[in-house]
Amino acid sequence: MHTITPNDFRTIPCPTYPEIPLALMPxxxxxxMIEAARPCVIHIATEGPLGLAARRYCVKRDIPFTTxxxxxxxxxxxxxTRLPLSVGYKxxxxxxxxxxxxxxxxxxxxDELKHWGVTNVARWGRGVDTDLFKPSADARTLFGGDDRPVFLYVGRVAVEKNIGAFLDLDLPGRKVVVGGGPQMDELKRKYPGVTFTxxxxxxxxxxxxAAADVFVFPxxxxxxxxxxxxxxxxxTPVxxxxxxxxxxVIGDAPVGVLHDDLRAAALAALDIPRDRCRAFGLANNWDKSVDQFLDNLAPFDTDTHFPSLSQEREPAPQGKAAAE
Structure with a gap:
């Protein structure tokens, strides 16, 4: 497998989101890089500058790809920006x-993509590294024994993550936010009692x-x-x-509480046994995700031809044969 990432290019910070690097004229x-790798299939992971460049390359040369x-x-x-969703989904x-x-x-x-007119959809679930992400009795001491329970958020600290809905909750114990992002300074000023790591x-x-009592996902x-x-x-229950x-992700599994009242969900999740959560995580490891991804690639014709950039396409034949 060969990957093409922003690390291979000169980059600039994404406007309003400087933690995300954008490749310059890639x-x-x-x-x-695609021609040097001569891949059997091409998968485009994002809609950013690199994704746009790869898409343009494939479409121009009629090379199949997935996204x-x-x-x-x-x-x-x-x-x-308040740009209408209809414009974004176009x-x-x-x-x-x-x-x-x-x-x-x-x-x-x-279902949401189909609602917006994207119909060529296939399933690719996610997996977790259960050797890395696992319970740890020692980790439970990370935040000390006092000021429990610990309610944790992990992820980008940005407006679209709705973190304020979590930090505004009246909960016992303490709240911890792990991650970085453009909203960090604003939230630190607004919530001085929250631990930002x-x-x-x-x-x-x-x-x-592993050190938290409940993971809150707002x-x-x-x-x-x-x-x-x-x-x-x-x-850690959710x-x-x-x-x-x-x-x-969770559905009806008894490993989390999903409720319109996020405070009620966070308090109720305290009663969920941690071993039940671990078992659910073990059932969603990377093996299943990899199998789904490869199944989505299976229908491809892997005998793909990659012409040289300097190679001109042969002109289409003329006359009756061309029409046929």
């Missing part, structure tokens, strides 16, 4: 229209999940919410709104 280099819908960019853009239809299939994580997101990674991140716009699975794999994403 078209020619993306084309050269994925990970992020509700129309909703995110609307939250920042762009989504344009970008994903030529794709052999648009991979989505849940039934709820599939900044971004955490690897084993350190897993310890923060987002209304996520297409899945991998952090929900990571928390459950660490044995409280969230009953919306696409958490509803599709």
């Amino acid at each position: 078209g020619s280099k993306v084309a050269h 994925a819908f990970h992020t509700k960019f129309p909703e995110y853009i609307q939250a920042r 762009a989504v239809r344009w970008f994903h229209g030529p794709s052999r299939c648009v991979m989505v994580a849940t039934q709820g997101i599939e 900044g971004p955490k990674f690897g084993e350190d991140l897993a310890r923060h999940y 987002s209304l716009t996520d297409t899945f919410g991998l952090v929900v699975l990571e928390a459950l794999a660490c044995g 409280a969230a709104y009953p919306v696409a994403g958490p509803r599709d």
